[in-house]
Amino acid sequence: MTRPIGYYVHHHGDGHRQRALAIARALGGGITLLGTGLVGRTEGIDAIGLPDDRIALNFGGDDRTGETLNERPSALHYAPFDHDGVRRRTAAIAGWIAEARPRLFVVDVSVEVAMLARLCSVPTVYVRLSGVRDDRPHADAFASASALLAPFHAALEDPSTRPEIVAKTFHAPGIIRSALAGTVDESLILVVLGRGGGTADGERWAEAARAAPHYRWEVLGPCSVPAEPPPNLRLRGWVDNAEEAIAGAGLVVGAAGDGLVSAVLAHRRPFLCLPEKRPFDEQCSKVRRLAALGAAVVVWTWPTPTEWPALVAYAVAQRREGWPAALATPDGPGRVVDWLASLPLVAALGRQSAL
Structure with missing residues (x-):
């Protein structure tokens, strides 16, 4: 044995x-x-x-x-x-x-x-x-x-x-990945909040959705319900198929936890990253390298409503320029x-x- x-x-x-x-x-x-x-x-x-x-x-x-x-x-x-x-x-x-x-x-x-x-x-x-x-x-x-x-x-x-x-x-x-294939919904902005933390204030995501009304916004993970949610915002809570949702999103927004970063890289999705403070500079170190390689747009402070449209456009455009060969995922x-x-x-x- x-x-x-x-x-x-x-x-x-x-x-x-x-x-x-x-x-x-x-x-x-x-x-x-x-x-x-x-x-x-x-x-x-x-x-x-x-x-x-x-x-x-x-x-x-x-x-x-x-x-x-x-x-x-x-x-x-x-x-x-x-x-x-x-x-x-x-x-x-x-x-x-x-x-x-x-x-x-x-x-x-x-x-x-x-x-x-x-x-x-x-x-x-x-x-x-x-x-x-x-x-x-x-x-x-x-x-x-x-x-x-x-x-x-x-x-x-x-x-x-x-x-x-x-x-x-x-x-x-x-x-952390599975072989998924499907259609990408370019109109979908997927916000992923994990167990390790995340911006769980629903009012903030309602503000972001109002600022970019031509997109559908969906939030995965724990998030408070805003007082007046806009019609293009959906709070989905915990789901069993998070990676499938990531694979089909036009843009992924979230922090720099290992699970989310792995899924984003595996499926080569545009990534707008809001890193969180972690011991040993874990997330900040990671996203500095992602940004240097052209695999993420990094936002260090919470965007104002007027900043969201340009950030979304920039992140999507960066991905369309090509994927860094150094980040191939075996x-x-x-x-x-x-x-x-x-x-x-x-x-x-x-x-x-x-x-």
């Missing part, structure tokens, strides 16, 4: 889960997903639900809150004192590793989980996101990993990334599975019996 692969899925945003599912499907079995909020959301793929480690549901990630003293080691991002969820999830991960003896643990993403898996004597592959991640916790996680996986094109690499980190990285664009999940199998230590451990 082949020893399994473990895959940790972070619970902020939905791109981590989507990547994990795509890779698991391509692998065809022998993988277990571990994460908070996974139960019932893994399409039948083996999964272990982990206790929540957040201090509060609206927690922003900083464990040094209020006047509470937390002498967090400089090698960690998140280590709150006396948190039962942290204790129980750590025990659950370590317990699964002890029982399953995985040949590999993929971490998407958490410095603490990566170091825990490594301390449990498991080779790790760390999913390295966009941005400037040159702090000590990331440096230690990168160094301890057998290899690094970047779910974006090498052309989108931040110029400040150290050469040895790039050399250790396998770039795998197009992990079969992401399949390439990842082949690459994982080729890692020497992973291949060697995979030949050992789980008994």
Whole structure:
């Protein structure tokens, strides 16, 4: 019996889960997903639900809150004192590793989980996101990993990334995608708001729709209902076929989360991007490269009503000028599975019996 692969899925945003599912499907079995909020959301793929480690549901990630003293080691991002969820999830991960003896643990993403898996004597592959991640916790996680996986094109690499980190990285664009074909509705502007955040103020999108009345505006994701929605605005909420909607849109508007950017690039849609503030300059770093390659029009501050028509026209015209060859999107999940199998230590451990 082949020893399994473990895959940790972070619970902020939905791109981590989507990547994990795509890779698991391509692998065809022998993988277990571990994460908070996974139960019932893994399409039948083996999964272990982990206790929540957040201090509060609206927690922003900083464990040094209020006047509470937390002498967090400089090698960690998140280590709150006396948190039962942290204790129980750590025990659950370590317990699964002890029982399953995985040949590999993929971490998407958490410095603490990566170091825990490594301390449990498991080779790790760390999913390295966009941005400037040159702090000590990331440096230690990168160094301890057998290899690094970047779910974006090498052309989108931040110029400040150290050469040895790039050399250790396998770039795998197009992990989150499906083969879709259909008609593009040039009159449709699709606004995509994700679980990781987004401008969910319906009044703002009503204002934008009024400013460009010759287009139909549809908003996917959580969004408040405006007091007087214009007739060309439709709030669709959560949908199961978001990628199909993206593939058929005349223009996509949204932030720079990995899932949305991957879908936009996969289907080569015009993209008007309003990046959001994220740790380690993640979205801003990504969109600067997208803009430099001609794959997005970036808006750094919320547009005024008079600015919307020109921005829409500019984004559509940019796409019609051609698609950057550097951003061709191959079969992401399949390439990842082949690459994982080729890692020497992973291949060697995979030949050992789980008994």
